[in-house]
Amino acid sequence: MTDETTLDAxxxxxxxxxGIPMREEWRxxxxxxxxxxxxxxxxxxxxxxxxxxxxxxxFRA
Amino acid sequence: MTATQIAxxxxxxxxxxxxxxxxxxxxxxxxxxxxxxxITADRARAxxxxxxxxxxxxxxxxxxxxxxxxxxxxIDVAGIPTLAGSKINRNHPPAAFDAPLVRRLETAGAILVGxxxxxxxxxxxxxxxxxxxxxxxxxxPARMTGGSxxxxxxAVGGALVPLALGSDTNGSIRVPASFCGVFGxxxxxxxxxxxGSFPFVSSLDxxxxxxxxxxxxxxxxxxxxxxxxxxxxxxxxxxxPVVPVLDSGIAGLRIAAADGYFRAGASPEALAxxxxxxxxxxxGTVTIPDAQxxxxxxxxxxxxxxxxxxxxxxxxRPDDFDPDVRDRLIAGALVPAAAVTQAQKFRRAxxxxxxxxxxxxxxxxxxxxPCVAPLIGQKTFVLDGGEMPLRPNIGVYTQPxxxxxxxxxxxxxxxxxxLPIGVQVIAAPWREDIALRIARALExxxxxxxxx
Numbered sequence: 001m002t003d004e005t006t007l008d009a010x011x012x013x014x015x016x017x018x019g020i021p022m023r024e025e026w027r028x029x030x031x032x033x034x035x036x037x038x039x040x041x042x043x044x045x046x047x048x049x050x051x052x053x054x055x056x057x058x059f060r061a
Numbered sequence: 062m063t064a065t066q067i068a069x070x071x072x073x074x075x076x077x078x079x080x081x082x083x084x085x086x087x088x089x090x091x092x093x094x095x096x097x098x099x100i101t102a103d104r105a106r107a108x109x110x111x112x113x114x115x116x117x118x119x120x121x122x123x124x125x126x127x128x129x130x131x132x133x134x135x136i137d138v139a140g141i142p143t144l145a146g147s148k149i150n151r152n153h154p155p156a157a158f159d160a161p162l163v164r165r166l167e168t169a170g171a172i173l174v175g176x177x178x179x180x181x182x183x184x185x186x187x188x189x190x191x192x193x194x195x196x197x198x199x200x201x202p203a204r205m206t207g208g209s210x211x212x213x214x215x216a217v218g219g220a221l222v223p224l225a226l227g228s229d230t231n232g233s234i235r236v237p238a239s240f241c242g243v244f245g246x247x248x249x250x251x252x253x254x255x256x257g258s259f260p261f262v263s264s265l266d267x268x269x270x271x272x273x274x275x276x277x278x279x280x281x282x283x284x285x286x287x288x289x290x291x292x293x294x295x296x297x298x299x300x301x302p303v304v305p306v307l308d309s310g311i312a313g314l315r316i317a318a319a320d321g322y323f324r325a326g327a328s329p330e331a332l333a334x335x336x337x338x339x340x341x342x343x344x345g346t347v348t349i350p351d352a353q354x355x356x357x358x359x360x361x362x363x364x365x366x367x368x369x370x371x372x373x374x375x376x377x378r379p380d381d382f383d384p385d386v387r388d389r390l391i392a393g394a395l396v397p398a399a400a401v402t403q404a405q406k407f408r409r410a411x412x413x414x415x416x417x418x419x420x421x422x423x424x425x426x427x428x429x430x431p432c433v434a435p436l437i438g439q440k441t442f443v444l445d446g447g448e449m450p451l452r453p454n455i456g457v458y459t460q461p462x463x464x465x466x467x468x469x470x471x472x473x474x475x476x477x478x479x480l481p482i483g484v485q486v487i488a489a490p491w492r493e494d495i496a497l498r499i500a501r502a503l504e505x506x507x508x509x510x511x512x513x
Contacts, residue, residue, distance in 0.1 A: 031392075036453055041397065044357055047407050055402060
């Protein structure tokens with residue numbers, strides 16, 4: 001999910017949904033950082049993580 | 062002079078004279094290094110006068126008596142706004158109280174002389190700042206200090222102060238320690254209270270000291286230890302002083318240099334420094350499994366938690382951000398939540414894997430940075446044969462370590478390039494004593510040293 005069209009669609013939908021006033025002059029840098037971040041996200045999502053593993057932060061009431 | 066040398070001499074010379082010398086040096090060198098954003102001269106002089114009076118009255122001095130120190134400007138200093146490197150926080154009211162770590166250092170006799178420049182909201186490895194200008198490397202002002210504790214690196218590296226506090230989420234103490242050629246301690250996650258500091262990534266934020274000797278790190282660290290209920294992450298552990306064991310040597314310690322991921326992409330200077338330290342310690346080798354993915358998971362948690370923290374500011378005042386920070390945070394806000402939860406689950410699995418290594422070794426060595434300090438303004442560098450964006454990638458070797466909160470001492474070495482570089486000495490959780498003992502042995506042997 002790193003081609004420009006897909007990234008731009010995510011940028012437009014996401015910033016609209018979150019209420020971030022996106023400017024065209026920021027797009028190239030945001031797109032570059034989003035591609036990097038999604039690359040790291042893919043590395044995490046591709047990991048074989050057991051269903052039963054608790055996330056690192058454990059809340060105690 | 063180092064902090065411990067100043068503390069030893071202050072009875073003879075007086076804290077007032079120490080502070081006068083320190084403020085004069087700051088006035089002379091700060092216009093070049095741009096390390097300080099606030100100089101608390103009146104406060105420092107008043108504290109020095111009180112200390113001199115107390116010494117004259119026979120009050121036993123603390124271990125840091127008369128030692129000037131400064132703190133990254135995300136740490137609360139009573140009476141000034143906590144900037145966290147930003148323009149936006151300039152509108153915040155002044156901090157009502159000093160942060161607990163400031164209070165603890167001052168209780169030990171140290172004297173705060175100011176607040177230090179940093180990358181905006183700590184989201185950089187460069188020490189650059191669009192609002193305050195870049196902090197500049199004391200070994201070459203055209204070069205980066207590294208960040209985000211850039212002012213801390215510049216102030217200690219330039220000997221404006223012998224001791225500074227920084228924060229480290231993904232490498233922000235260890236990177237400037239490497240580029241500026243000083244010692245830095247990132248303690249175990251949860252060891253030192255973060256109360257009274259402006260957050261970046263609660264899951265990963267640490268505070269810690271930078272100094273010009275290992276003894277100074279140890280004395281400051283001991284003064285700052287202790288549980289604090291005001292930081293929910295701060296562990297309920299007793300104070301475990303390291304000063305008494307600092308010079309106990311390294312006989313019997315099993316030390317190994319990380320291979321694989323931690324050598325790929327490193328510059329000749331970084332590899333030479335790592336190999337020099339490994340040879341001096343008689344280190345073997347060890348493979349940290351899944352380090353690449355650990356770095357990715359730290360990256361995902363950082364960018365998403367950072368984006369969540371700043372979302373209301375991104376909505377309301379996007380033009381008041383440093384553009385280099387704003388554009389990364391906007392991207393972070395768009396990363397799917399599933400990746401964040403999986404990153405936190407992977408964090409637990411990775412922790413279990415790495416802790417098993419500590420059954421076989423007591424400490425692991427790794428480069429602190431892939432290269433010596435780049436030029437200010439440089440946007441890309443060559444990493445593992447490819448041209449990469451600089452800002453997101455300087456922490457390639459520090460991120461997989463802080464991701465699971467391991468304690469690390471960054472030790473400085475000279476390089477053939479004429480600029481310093483750091484090596485990480487990494488220990489098991491809560492074993493800062495081991496990392497500091499090894500760093501002390503490297504310093505005593507002349508292997509690790511502060512240049513200039």
